[in-house]
Each structure stands twice: as C-alpha cells, then as structure tokens.
Amino acid sequence: MNISATAILFSGGESEPQLTEVSVRAPRAGEVLVRMTAAGVCHSDLHVLNGDWPFDHRVALGHEGAGIVEAVGEGVDLVPGDQVVLSWYAPCGRCDACVDGKSWLCAESGAITNGLPDGSTPLSVADGEEARPYLGVAAFSEYTLVPRSAVVKIPSEVPSAVAALIGCSIATGIGAVLNTADVRAGQTAVVVGAGGVGQAIVLGLKLAGASRIIAVDLSDDRLEIARQLGATDTVRGDDPEAVARVRALAGGAGVDFAFDAIGVPKVTEGMPAYVKSGGAIVLVGMPARDAEAVIKPWQLIVTGQRILGCNYGSSRPQVDFVKIARLYLAGQLPLDQMVGETIPQSRAVEAVRALVQPVGKRRVVDFAL
Numbered sequence: 489m490n491i492s493a494t495a496i497l498f499s500g501g502e503s504e505p506q507l508t509e510v511s512v513r514a515p516r517a518g519e520v521l522v523r524m525t526a527a528g529v530c531h532s533d534l535h536v537l538n539g540d541w542p543f544d545h546r547v548a549l550g551h552e553g554a555g556i557v558e559a560v561g562e563g564v565d566l567v568p569g570d571q572v573v574l575s576w577y578a579p580c581g582r583c584d585a586c587v588d589g590k591s592w593l594c595a596e597s598g599a600i601t602n603g604l605p606d607g608s609t610p611l612s613v614a615d616g617e618e619a620r621p622y623l624g625v626a627a628f629s630e631y632t633l634v635p636r637s638a639v640v641k642i643p644s645e646v647p648s649a650v651a652a653l654i655g656c657s658i659a660t661g662i663g664a665v666l667n668t669a670d671v672r673a674g675q676t677a678v679v680v681g682a683g684g685v686g687q688a689i690v691l692g693l694k695l696a697g698a699s700r701i702i703a704v705d706l707s708d709d710r711l712e713i714a715r716q717l718g719a720t721d722t723v724r725g726d727d728p729e730a731v732a733r734v735r736a737l738a739g740g741a742g743v744d745f746a747f748d749a750i751g752v753p754k755v756t757e758g759m760p761a762y763v764k765s766g767g768a769i770v771l772v773g774m775p776a777r778d779a780e781a782v783i784k785p786w787q788l789i790v791t792g793q794r795i796l797g798c799n800y801g802s803s804r805p806q807v808d809f810v811k812i813a814r815l816y817l818a819g820q821l822p823l824d825q826m827v828g829e830t831i832p833q834s835r836a837v838e839a840v841r842a843l844v845q846p847v848g849k850r851r852v853v854d855f856a857l
C-alpha cells in the first residue's frame with residue numbers, strides 16, 4: 489500500500505521549494521520504508537537551492553537523516569522499529585570500487601541520478617510531474633523508500649538528532665580524518681570552515697590525538713563552537729596574517745594536514761600555503777559542479793604535498809556509521825555537542841537558506857514537532 493507523506497519539493501531555478509503531499513510506494517524485495525525522525529540541515533542542500541548543482545528534474549530535498557524502519561520488502565534483514573541512519577551514497581555492491589571495498593567511489597550509485605538503484609523514483613505526486621529523492625534519500629520527507637544499502641542500523645540508544653547527523657556531516661568529517669587522511673596521534677591540522685562538516689573534522693582530530701587543531705572561519709560564533717569541540721587555536725579567515733599564524737602555531741613549517749571544509753575555489757587555492765612539505769590538503773567542502781581552482785605544480789612537486797579528494801569521508805557506511813555510533817555511546821565522541829536548534833519540517837527551507845549567515849550549531853528537523 490502506498491503511504492502519504494509531506495516532502496519538500498524543489499523544481500530548480502528561482503522557484504521556491506514547496507511543502508507538498510507525495511505518495512511513497514510500498515517496499516519491494518530488498519527495499520526499506522523509513523519513517524523519518526530527524527534530518528540535519530547541510531550546506532549540500534543549499535548548493536541545490538542556490539543553483540550550484542542544477543538538476544533537470546524536480547527533487548525532494550534533504551539528505552542527512554535518520555528514522556525508524558516502518559516496513560521492509562522481501563529478503564531484508566531489518567524489522568519494523570529498528571533505528572536506521574540514511575546513507576546518501578548507496579553503493580551498487582558490484583562495480584570495481586565496491587568490490588575493492590571503496591563504496592564511496594561507486595560508479596553506479598543511484599545517488600548520482602537522485603533515484604533508486606534501477607533509476608526509478610519511489611515518489612508520485614498528484615500533479616503528475618516527476619519528483620526524485622535527492623541523493624536517493626529525500627531526508628526532509630516524513631517517509632522515504634530506499635534500498636537496503638542506503639540504511640545503516642544503529643543502536644536505539646543514539647538520539648535521533650545525532651543519528652541524523654551521522655548520515656552526512658559527522659561521517660564525512662570523522663571519515664576525512666580517520667579514513668581519507670589517516671591522521672596519527674601528535675600530528676597537526678588546520679580546519680578551514682567550521683560549519684557542521686568542519687566541526688566534525690575537529691571532533692575527529694581530537695579523537696585521533698592531533699596535537700594542534702587550528703580552526704579558521706569568518707564567523708566568531710563558529711570559531712567559539714570549534715573551540716568548545718576541541719580546537720586548540722582559532723584564526724579568523726579574513727586576517728591577512730592567517731597563513732603565517734597557522735604556520736607559527738604548528739611550529740613554523742606548516743601543518744601535517746589542511747582540511748578544506750568550505751568549497752570556495754579561492755579558499756581551496758590557498759590551502760597548500762598552510763601545509764608542511766610532505767603534508768596533505770584534504771578537499772571536503774564542495775564547490776559548484778563546474779568550478780575550477782588553480783594549483784601550482786612546481787610547488788607541489790618540490791614540497792611533496794598531496795591533495796586528497798574526500799567523498800563522504802571515504803566511508804563504508806555499514807561499518808563506519810556503526811563504529812561512530814559505538815564511539816558516541818562509549819563517551820569517546822561527544823556528538824551531542826554538534827546538535828543545534830531543533831525545528832519542525834515546515835522550517836527546513838528557511839534553515840537551509842540561513843546557512844549563508846553562519847551562526848550556531850547544526851539545525852535539525854525534528855519530525856515530532
């Protein structure tokens with residue numbers, strides 16, 4: 489039986505996203521129907537609204553979420569009532585990258601076309617026009633239908649708001665540190681951009697035992713939050729001496745790792761200046777799809793610096809989300825400290841747009857409000 493749910497549909501361009509009644513079809517073999525409990529407000533939704541990442545179809549927004557299993561199709565090893573985190577890069581499980589254990593590089597993920605693995609959409613709308621789940625998950629909808637590979641079961645003790653953030657900013661930030669960069673105890677890092685993703689990188693660096701964690705942002709409020717989460721130092725990004733300050737704090741030669749958690753090409757171009765010879769720049773923040781940034785090959789060659797791309801924290805969600813949840817429950821990762829104001833679904837769009845004035849912690853839609 490189909491189920492009715494409100495979703496936030498966006499048709500692109502200058503149009504305004506609309507809270508709209510959609511019909512979500514029942515799960516078939518290998519699929520899961522999820523009743524959403526919480527969804528975080530991530531900058532990757534703003535990239536869609538502001539036209540950085542245009543689509544030729546209408547999308548149901550939201551991609552950082554968690555919920556409770558409502559129903560499952562044949563052959564699914566979950567039961568109604570299980571708490572699950574949505575994973576927005578559901579891997580195909582068959583391509584070379586998947587077989588190689590690098591599901592974040594899957595070339596066949598339905599997330600790329602905002603759909604299910606077979607390319608279809610589980611949503612239908614009374615106006616007859618197509619609506620596709622953003623990144624295959626449509627996390628701002630009351631109910632969502634996804635393949636089994638797009639949900640990760642985590643313990644019910646994890647609060648829903650924390651579970652939701654594990655689905656994007658937390659997995660990306662912690663994974664950027666532990667998986668992509670493989671930071672070791674005692675190493676030094678700068679985190680440029682202290683939004684939700686940057687804050688999770690700070691938490692990851694603290695967990696990894698980094699000796700110096702320097703946060704850079706244009707917002708004093710965000711720098712204060714970074715400090716509360718474990719940044720040892722903060723530097724304003726508009727300080728003309730920012731690079732010199734960061735290098736000095738790291739002992740003069742530069743940091744071992746510089747994380748770009750913004751996605752602005754000018755900032756990306758400035759990242760190598762923070763890094764010592766042999767160190768690495770980790771690109772996590774994402775720019776407009778066709779953006780370009782200038783690199784200086786000679787400088788990279790003589791310094792032996794590396795530039796590492798980081799999609800979804802180089803995570804294998806079925807393993808890494810569970811590991812993160814366990815670290816949280818063991819008191820080793822204070823993820824509650826990332827959760828900001830909780831808001832009803834009707835305020836989600838306003839909260840996405842508000843990301844351009846960066847203050848506070850991550851806003852989270854609470855579907856019970």
Ligand SMILES: NC(=O)c1ccc[n+]([C@@H]2O[C@H](COP(=O)([O-])OP(=O)(O)OC[C@H]3O[C@@H](n4cnc5c(N)ncnc54)[C@H](O)[C@@H]3O)[C@@H](O)[C@H]2O)c1
Pocket residue numbers: 529530531532535656657660680681682683684685686704705706707710725726749750751752755771772773774775798799800801843844846
């Ligand atoms: N690689 C991935 O898999 C992945 C996953 C999630 C999000 N992202 C991307 O990461 C980026 C950050 O997402 P978020 O949700 O944390 O965003 P956010 O809006 O919460 O935070 C961005 C922060 O950058 C700061 N900032 C902006 N311009 C700056 C500058 N010039 N100098 C210093 N600080 C500056 C802002 O003040 C803000 O605090 C986005 O581009 C998002 O799309 C990537």
Ligand SMILES: [Zn+2]
Pocket residue numbers: 530531532533551552656657
């Ligand atoms: Zn996100």
Ligand SMILES: [Zn+2]
Pocket residue numbers: 579580581582583584585586587593594595596597
């Ligand atoms: Zn694959």
